[in-house]
Amino acid sequence: MTSNLEFDCEGTVVVGSGVSTRDRVTMVLALASKDSKPEYFNLPGHIFPLKYREGGVLKRAGHTEASVDLAVLAGPDPVAVLCEIVDDDGSMVGLPKLREFAQAEKLKIISTADLIRYRRKRERLVELAAAALIPTMWGPFKAYCYRSLLDGIEHTAMVKGEISDDQDILVRVHSECLTGNVFGSARCDCGNQLALAMKQIE
Missing domain, CATH: 3.40.50.10990 (GTP cyclohydrolase II)
Structure with missing residues (x-):
């Protein structure tokens, strides 16, 4: 399953290369803000907005849809940030190590299948x-x-x-x-x- 990539962008509010964690966080906050305008951003950049499919995980069982669905369930604006956790060698961490990381950081792990079951059980479809x-x-x-x-x-x-x-x-x-x-x-x-x-x- 491929992500629905819209474009890559950089914020004019970013001071620096845009590569650092600080710069990227600044950019993400600007993208999430309702007060931001198109002229606040430059193309290309280091942040990659993804397009959410209407209907969420019940229409497409992807990371983008799962992230936005969780944001909607949490109550705030339907904005989410996706970030892959990588190992020391730069490869994406598998589920066993993710469980270790989650336990160490006191985080919860859920699957897209969990979210699909939750929505099907509680929503009028x-x-x-x-x-x-x-x-x-x-x-x-x-x-x-x-x-x-x-x-x-x-x-x-x-x-x-x-x-x-x-x-x-x-x-x-x-x-x-x-x-x-x-x-x-x-x-x-x-x-x-x-x-x-x-x-x-x-």
Whole structure:
């Protein structure tokens, strides 16, 4: 996975070469400031802004998205700085040494997968687009159309009766199959599976 590099830049506020840690911190603070203007920066430079993909780690499981998502969860402005930790020989440190470093510095380590699970569990990712009562050969069902807030794809839930938290619900997750469900293709049993599920639910 490649980073979505926008450009490299240097701040006119930086005094010096821009290479030192002090110069880079000054530059990062200027980039993060809401008061900064384009004329405050020169191109090229030693800081590399990256473009965040809307939707964060739920759309792209990258370091850029994970960093901004964490900043949003923390509360301040959605601005983050990525910095790779390197070994004495200049190579990127692997997870075992990262754990040692984190323990020594009293830091926490999380993975992008952890962040994805957290967001999926706590965020509302769909919205109700439409609902209608549909008479079928198996009886009347209530159809609910939900639209994904991430990609706009719509999913339909066919519901029979009342749903409550204190009872087990018979559920069938059915993948869309135009040829099998609509045209009754003999090359798959998708239509038969759907019919059997609807009959059992009814």
